[in-house]
Amino acid sequence: MASTYDVVVIGAGPAGLAAAIEAKKNGASVLVIERNDEPGGILLQCIHNGFGSVLFKKDLPGPAYAHNFIEEAKSLGIEMLFDTMVLDIKPCLTGHLPTQPGNRALWCAPLQLTATSKNGFLELSAKAIVLAMGCRERTRPQIRIPGDRPAGVFTAGMVQRLVNIEGFMPGRNFVILGSGDIGMIMARRLTIEGAKVIKVLELMPYLTGLRRNYVQCLEDFGIPLSLSTTVSRIIGKKRVEAVETVRVDETLRPLPGTREIVPCDSLLLSVGLIPENELSKKAGVELDPLTGGPVVDEKMATSVPGIFAAGNVVTIYDLVDYVSKAGYIAGKSAAEYAAGRTAPAEYVEMKPGDNVRSVMPQRIRRGALSETLVELRVSREFPAKCSVDIKASGSVLYSKKEKYARPAEMITLSLKWPEIAAKLDAAAKELRVNVS
Numbered sequence: 001m002a003s004t005y006d007v008v009v010i011g012a013g014p015a016g017l018a019a020a021i022e023a024k025k026n027g028a029s030v031l032v033i034e035r036n037d038e039p040g041g042i043l044l045q046c047i048h049n050g051f052g053s054v055l056f057k058k059d060l061p062g063p064a065y066a067h068n069f070i071e072e073a074k075s076l077g078i079e080m081l082f083d084t085m086v087l088d089i090k091p092c093l094t095g096h097l098p099t100q101p102g103n104r105a106l107w108c109a110p111l112q113l114t115a116t117s118k119n120g121f122l123e124l125s126a127k128a129i130v131l132a133m134g135c136r137e138r139t140r141p142q143i144r145i146p147g148d149r150p151a152g153v154f155t156a157g158m159v160q161r162l163v164n165i166e167g168f169m170p171g172r173n174f175v176i177l178g179s180g181d182i183g184m185i186m187a188r189r190l191t192i193e194g195a196k197v198i199k200v201l202e203l204m205p206y207l208t209g210l211r212r213n214y215v216q217c218l219e220d221f222g223i224p225l226s227l228s229t230t231v232s233r234i235i236g237k238k239r240v241e242a243v244e245t246v247r248v249d250e251t252l253r254p255l256p257g258t259r260e261i262v263p264c265d266s267l268l269l270s271v272g273l274i275p276e277n278e279l280s281k282k283a284g285v286e287l288d289p290l291t292g293g294p295v296v297d298e299k300m301a302t303s304v305p306g307i308f309a310a311g312n313v314v315t316i317y318d319l320v321d322y323v324s325k326a327g328y329i330a331g332k333s334a335a336e337y338a339a340g341r342t343a344p345a346e347y348v349e350m351k352p353g354d355n356v357r358s359v360m361p362q363r364i365r366r367g368a369l370s371e372t373l374v375e376l377r378v379s380r381e382f383p384a385k386c387s388v389d390i391k392a393s394g395s396v397l398y399s400k401k402e403k404y405a406r407p408a409e410m411i412t413l414s415l416k417w418p419e420i421a422a423k424l425d426a427a428a429k430e431l432r433v434n435v436s
Contacts, residue, residue: 038082039069130300137157177231200225315358386404395423
């Protein structure tokens with residue numbers, strides 16, 4: 001194993017594998033570092049269908065989707081290091097890029113990585129790094145559910161691993177808090193395996209997962225869903241005996257007289273995902289307070305020169321195909337940077353406007369030449385037709401009609417940036433994305 005690479009990818013999930021493949025195809029020497037003992041990431045425990053409709057035009061289970069990328073990475077001879085965790089990244093530069101012309105490789109020193117493995121500590125150097133660490137689940141302490149601390153409280157991903165990988169049923173009578181995709185999928189999976197899913201509760205007045213999962217996983221299996229309802233207390237000493245539920249108003253405050261005791265032996269939490277960004281913080285990468293992930297441009301470049309990011313470490317996607325697409329972009333961009341082919345740029349900021357919760361990328365190079373993918377989430381539900389507009393200084397630069405818009409489902413825009421840039425005032429520094 002070498003000590004210096006053009007591109008080091010941290011994480012061998014769908015984003016990391018796609019980034020490594022594209023970086024290799026663009027002439028870079030590549031190393032993938034993965035803390036688990038095999039590539040594939042979370043996809044290996046996602047044995048349900050629903051992957052690959054965009055990239056492969058097929059309806060694949062998670063392991064089959066991952067297999068395509070694993071085999072391609074092997075065929076390209078991409079080096080992978082397993083059972084290894086990156087502890088620290090020390091960037092060579094911070095802040096804005098230098099403005100002088102020239103070959104970046106001449107003035108940008110390698111980035112330094114410190115990692116720990118079963119063989120001890122490692123010191124590695126890279127001309128570019130792709131962050132692809134994925135995300136983690138919110139836990140009970142983060143949502144502050146009162147009560148004792150009995151056995152039987154699980155996150156949805158943990159139950160998914162126990163059932164699908166370990167072959168272990170952790171309970172028999174479940175209440176599920178949260179209508180996220182993993183929670184609804186596990187409601188179906190637990191039912192198939194013989195458990196009783198009493199009900200699914202959702203704090204918000206709308207689904208937080210995809211509509212198709214509601215139909216296929218809850219409606220088709222007769223599992224009730226209660227919106228604007230949450231768990232106010234967990235009851236039980238050694239093991240969960242029941243949960244207390246309560247309905248909430250539009251400000252999410254408990255409604256008097258709506259508390260109910262629901263007997264169960266397990267509570268499954270599907271209450272959101274958070275980008276895994278401890279390394280990003282250590283490297284000094286600017287984070288978006290709305291998404292929790294790095295601020296990136298259309299090339300998936302972060303605020304730190306030489307560091308790129310892709311996938312759920314940037315923002316939480318609803319379809320894995322777009323995670324892989326982001327990985328492709330980050331991998332190609334990292335290879336170009338490592339080869340000294342990335343010129344300094346002036347940016348136009350992209351910010352959420354009316355009825356938009358978050359937008360990514362948060363900035364676009366003013367001279368961008370390629371098609372730009374923009375991902376956004378709305379802050380409220382639009383059950384009927386709506387319009388997505390991008391404005392600068394009050395002028396509409398782009399508009400697209402959508403049949404509906406839901407907070408749980410990403411809207412993906414494919415912008416022909418040169419056409420938009422031609423309409424952009426030279427003095428404009430900011431774009432606003434609005435939904436109406």
